[in-house]
Amino acid sequence: MIDKIYKPVSANSLALFRILFGVIMLWEVYRYFHYGWIERYWVRPAINFTYEGFSWVTPLSAEGMTFLFVVMGVLALFVTIGFMYRFSAALLFVIFSYTFLLEQARYLNHFYLVMLISFLMIFLPAHNKYSVDSYLFRSNRSKWVPKWTVLILQFQIGIVYLFGGIAKLNRDWLSGSPMDMWLPRRSDFPLIGSLFEHYETALIMSYSGLILDLVAFPLLMVRKTRPWIFAGLILFHFMNDRIFTIGIFPWFMIGALTIYLPTTWPKDLYRYLTTLSPTRKQMWISVALLGGLTGSWFHESIALVPFTISAIIMVILVWDFLVNPAEETHLTFEEPGFQKSGWVTAGLALWIFIQITLPMRHTLIPGNPSWTEEGHRFAWHMKLRSKSCVEQFYLLDRESGEKQAINGMPFLESWQRSKVSARPQLVVQYASFLSKIYNNQPVYADIRCSLNGREERKLIDPNRDLTQVTFKDWKQNDWIFRYE
Numbered sequence: 001m002i003d004k005i006y007k008p009v010s011a012n013s014l015a016l017f018r019i020l021f022g023v024i025m026l027w028e029v030y031r032y033f034h035y036g037w038i039e040r041y042w043v044r045p046a047i048n049f050t051y052e053g054f055s056w057v058t059p060l061s062a063e064g065m066t067f068l069f070v071v072m073g074v075l076a077l078f079v080t081i082g083f084m085y086r087f088s089a090a091l092l093f094v095i096f097s098y099t100f101l102l103e104q105a106r107y108l109n110h111f112y113l114v115m116l117i118s119f120l121m122i123f124l125p126a127h128n129k130y131s132v133d134s135y136l137f138r139s140n141r142s143k144w145v146p147k148w149t150v151l152i153l154q155f156q157i158g159i160v161y162l163f164g165g166i167a168k169l170n171r172d173w174l175s176g177s178p179m180d181m182w183l184p185r186r187s188d189f190p191l192i193g194s195l196f197e198h199y200e201t202a203l204i205m206s207y208s209g210l211i212l213d214l215v216a217f218p219l220l221m222v223r224k225t226r227p228w229i230f231a232g233l234i235l236f237h238f239m240n241d242r243i244f245t246i247g248i249f250p251w252f253m254i255g256a257l258t259i260y261l262p263t264t265w266p267k268d269l270y271r272y273l274t275t276l277s278p279t280r281k282q283m284w285i286s287v288a289l290l291g292g293l294t295g296s297w298f299h300e301s302i303a304l305v306p307f308t309i310s311a312i313i314m315v316i317l318v319w320d321f322l323v324n325p326a327e328e329t330h331l332t333f334e335e336p337g338f339q340k341s342g343w344v345t346a347g348l349a350l351w352i353f354i355q356i357t358l359p360m361r362h363t364l365i366p367g368n369p370s371w372t373e374e375g376h377r378f379a380w381h382m383k384l385r386s387k388s389c390v391e392q393f394y395l396l397d398r399e400s401g402e403k404q405a406i407n408g409m410p411f412l413e414s415w416q417r418s419k420v421s422a423r424p425q426l427v428v429q430y431a432s433f434l435s436k437i438y439n440n441q442p443v444y445a446d447i448r449c450s451l452n453g454r455e456e457r458k459l460i461d462p463n464r465d466l467t468q469v470t471f472k473d474w475k476q477n478d479w480i481f482r483y484e
Contacts, residue, residue: 002345005151006338008144011128013263015082017153018126020255020309021117022080025092027305028114028248029073038065041103046411047433049104049426052473057101068095079121082131085140086122093118105419105426109160109382110249116156116355123347124149145263146338148348153259155352158217160253161233163359163380165213170368170384173210176202177452178386186243212236220260227321230257234313238298241306244383255309258316261324269319288315361474367482371451371459373423374473374480389421389449389459393434396442396465403444406434421447424460424471424480431466443467457483 032038042048042059050057059065072095078088097115126149127133128142135141172178180202187193195201212232219229234257237250258265273284291314292307299306362375369376370385394403409417411433420426431443442465448456460466464479471477 002340005146005148005345005348006340007147008338009147009150010263010267011125011143011145012130012266013259013261014124014126014145014149014153015129015131016266017256017259018082018085018121018124019080019130020252020258021121022076022078023305024248024252024255025076025096025114025118026073026080029069029076031247032069038062038069040413040415041106045103045413045416047416047430048102049416049420049429051101051104052425052471054101057098059102068099071095072099082127082133085127085131085133089118089121093122104429105416105423107377108246108249109380110247110252112378113156113160113249114252117153120152120156120351124153144338148344150259150263152348152351153256154221156355157253157256157259158220159355159359160380161213161216164382165210165216166359167379167381167384168206168210168213170370172370172452173206173384176206178384179203179206181386181453182243189242209236220257226260227317230260230317230320233257234317238295240383242298242300251306251309254313257313261316261320265316265324268324269316272319272323284315287318288312290314291317365474365476367476367480368451371449372477372480372482373425373471374475374477377473385452387422387449387451389418389447390456391421391445391447393431394444394446395434395438396444398441410434411437422449422459424477425473427460428466428469428471435467440467457481 039062042065043062048059060068072092075088075092075095078084079092093115096118100111100115125140125142125145127140128145131140133140168174176199180199183196183202183205187196189196212229216229216233219225234254237254240246241250262268273281276284288311292311294314295306295310296302359379362369362379365372365374367374369379369381370387391409393406393409395406396403409420409430412420412430420430427445427447431445435441435443444462444464445460445466446462447459449459450456458481460481461479469477469479
């Protein structure tokens with residue numbers, strides 16, 4: 001078994017994955033400049049909510065954050081073209097992780113996934129083909145990579161689907177909630193929007209998403225089922241982009257599906273297309289245009305990255321259905337295999353162990369993680385809840401013993417307010433911030449929330465001084481209420 005993961009496979013697939021990742025990151029950096037997000041998220045806020053153990057991570061000045069994103073864009077470009085690849089990938093991981101850790105109120109699973117992938121890319125020889133490094137330095141030039149470099153990416157992408165499906169095995173999702181709350185808001189969806197107002201549609205989409213997530217990983221690994229699940233996932237991500245508008249995530253996940261193809265697929269596809277007659281080439285150009293326009297329609301605009309990914313993926317999908325060989329071809333091995341490394345094997349085992357156990361930690365904590373937030377992050381709990389809250393914070397006057405209500409949620413940006421009141425770990429940080437502003441007075445909060453349309457209930461103990469409690473993500477917090 002260990003010998004198989006060191007078997008040589010074509011470097012083409014891994015190199016194309018590197019290009020995809022670099023382009024997606026470059027697009028993401030562009031989006032921050034285009035929409036003014038650097039100022040919105042790092043300059044205007046009076047407080048940024050950090051992760052436990054990372055309170056020392058703070059934003060740079062406005063000029064510093066702008067410069068940092070410029071550097072990140074340059075590094076993304078370097079990763080794309082494979083220039084100073086190892087250094088560029090490592091620094092890209094460090095800078096992106098820094099921006100991730102700056103603001104917990106912006107936690108998204110796809111940010112976490114990007115951080116994980118960028119870490120893995122440091123150790124993968126993704127610059128052996130189609131790179132500046134391979135052109136400049138003979139030592140970086142190779143037709144082959146060890147099979148584990150592809151398998152670890154297949155695993156990392158696969159568990160996003162798998163644990164996303166496992167997380168959906170809960171009472172609310174199986175009853176059609178919160179889809180039944182979200183879909184009616186998108187009744188303007190062309191052609192089928194009127195169906196979104198019906199409860200049955202919410203059930204169908206809930207169970208379709210559940211089944212797709214649960215079967216995606218295993219079916220992508222089997223040649224006979226791969227094109228079918230490939231097609232289903234493409235439509236799934238198209239719909240997610242149109243309904244939820246979730247940034248780069250759908251497009252990265254669509255492009256990442258290519259890592260499940262035979263590692264020779266770029267060369268096989270190129271060889272096939274270049275040997276076609278002019279008439280048949282025009283047909284494949286039409287397929288690409290149709291794919292690009294379809295992706296743009298779901299994206300609700302013609303943007304370069306979505307159009308290009310959609311065009312390419314449509315060609316790959318049709319080719320995989322009709323032409324792609326069942327086994328990898330053109331592998332004339334020039335070497336018997338890569339030398340086994342105990343460090344690599346141990347590192348892979350540790351990574352897999354962490355990626356399997358971390359998303360399951362909430363099963364050891366009583367209560368619903370969508371309510372308590374304990375074990376909710378880093379667990380691929382995606383689009384599982386609609387949580388609305390009303391809150392009232394109080395300061396305690398030590399001399400009189402009376403509580404004084406705080407008007408609204410001062411010092412917070414609008415995008416922070418709804419996140420803070422619904423997440424106990426952010427409530428604690430906000431309470432500590434308020435206490436420092438108001439002469440270190442104790443802070444209390446009466447917060448009532450509704451989860452997936454249920455009746456409002458108290459989220460936390462209103463009689464606990466929030467400046468004297470801490471939030472532990474891996475254990476039960478006695479100041480958070482939990483319900484059956």
